[in-house]
Amino acid sequence: MDSSEEYSVSGSVTNRCYIACINGELSSAQMGQLYDEIVRMAEKRELRGVIMDLNGLAVLDSAAFCVLRKISVALALMGLKSAWMGIKPAIASSLVDFGADVDDLCICLNIEDGVRLIGSEK
Amino acid sequence: MKTNGIELEKEILDQLPAIVIAVDKNFNVIYANNAALNFMGSTPEKIIGQHCYNAIRNPQCNTPECCIAQAMADGKVHTIRSEADGGTGNRFLESTAVPLKDEKGEIVGGLEFVLDITQKVLDEKKLNEQGRTIRDMSTPTIKLWDGILVLPVVGVIDTNRAQHMMDSMLNKILASNSRAIIMDIQGVAAVDTAVANHLIKITKATKLMGCECLISGISPGVAKTLTQLGINLGSIKTKATLSDALEEAFSMINLRVVTTEAKQ
Structure with missing residues (x-):
């Protein structure tokens, strides 16, 4: 994870959950990097799921939202659960305003909640 | 009181509580009524022929926001709100400027009249605050x-x-x-x-x-x-x-x- 800072994604593993902190702005290159990183970790550490911490995001536009969704779907295809965390009020209301489809997303309140969520249902 | 002619019109303008100032195309004052003279603390002798921005010194003077300049530029009516210290605390003023035209319809200057809307602004503020309170309560x-x-x-x-x-x-x-x-x-x-x-x-x-x-x-x-x-x-x-x-x-x-x- 040496190069993670420059892509403004940093992560750690706890309870077989990969917690990815995403900061700054999201580009598709960064998302590709994040996806590769998660997949690599998933093989190495036998991950059960991924918590995506979006607390450091100032803005989240529809393109970035779609990319994040695609990552969740791709992870689900590999049998990994993903939970989103730390969406700011302003981002939440703007996502709803542009009609983002949030129905099948798994969103948790904090890391504890997310670890429980990913660990519990099987 | 005179009964007709320019004198009558001047007297009427002088008794108007609103500030009225007219300038020519170079922003030299060509007319100021009594309210304007009182506001600036000046006399007609001192002020006629002066540049208006030297006499009034509003924050908008000599900027693109000056409503007289705007009115003279496009020939339309312009209104701006400003805050000024008129000696009795902060007053809110609403200035409206219209272009002055000669008989051929060409713009030869500008006329500005200023109304004191302090009470109105304070009422608006109060209304906004009350609206916010009701919204928070609801x-x-x-x-x-x-x-x-x-x-x-x-x-x-x-x-x-x-x-x-x-x-x-x-x-x-x-x-x-x-x-x-x-x-x-x-x-x-x-x-x-x-x-x-x-x-x-x-x-x-x-x-x-x-x-x-x-x-x-x-x-x-x-x-x-x-x-x-x-x-x-x-x-x-x-x-x-x-x-x-x-x-x-x-x-x-x-x-x-x-x-x-x-x-x-």
């Missing part, structure tokens, strides 16, 4: 239990209020780390397509924050209307009463209410 997000919030909604839900409700709820969720929020719509007079859409939007936004939104207080009438309008509330959890919703919220945070044995 969207009280209350912490009901550790991890459970409740928002009783009374009255009419319009777009503005829905937005305010959403902001209030989201910020409270963030602050209190709550996992469930109950929106009680018992007091909402009517639920139509627009209101239902607002409710759906709010529940989606709270879900994005990681907090499940329960809607309680759906009366038989409202339930009937919703089905008749063909509105699908989808995956939103709805309950008839606040206590039902609270029970559901308790089970979501793994709590259970039990009856203890009665004391002898």
Whole structure:
């Protein structure tokens, strides 16, 4: 994870959950990097799921939202659960305003909640 | 008092409580009425022929915001609001400028008249404050239990209020780390397509924050209307009463209410 800072994604593993902190702005290159990183970790550490911490995001536009969704779907295809965390009020209301489809997303309140969520249902 | 002619017109203008100033194309003052002279503390001899920006010294002087300059440039009426210290505390002034034209219709100068709208501005401020107070009163997000919030909604839900409700709820969720929020719509007079859409939007936004939104207080009438309008509330959890919703919220945070044995 040496190069993670420059892509403004940093992560750690706890309870077989990969917690990815995403900061700054999201580009598709960064998302590709994040996806590769998660997949690599998933093989190495036998991950059960991924918590995506979006607390450091100032803005989240529809393109970035779609990319994040695609990552969740791709992870689900590999049998990994993903939970989103730390969406700011302003981002939440703007996502709803542009009609983002949030129905099948798994969103948790904090890391504890997310670890429980990913660990519990099987 | 004179009965006709230019003198009469000047006297009338002098008795007007509004400031009236006329300038030529180079911003030299060609006329100022009594109110204007009083405001500037000057006499006609000192001021006629002077540049108006030297006499008045408004923050807008010599900037593109000057309404006389704007009026002379495009031949239209311009109005700006400004704040000035007139010796008796801050006064709010509204300046309106019109272009002066000669008989051929060409612009030869500008006329500005200024009204003191301090009272009006203060009233507007008060009105805004009261509006904010009412808005805050109408969207009280209350912490009901550790991890459970409740928002009783009374009255009419319009777009503005829905937005305010959403902001209030989201910020409270963030602050209190709550996992469930109950929106009680018992007091909402009517639920139509627009209101239902607002409710759906709010529940989606709270879900994005990681907090499940329960809607309680759906009366038989409202339930009937919703089905008749063909509105699908989808995956939103709805309950008839606040206590039902609270029970559901308790089970979501793994709590259970039990009856203890009665004391002898």
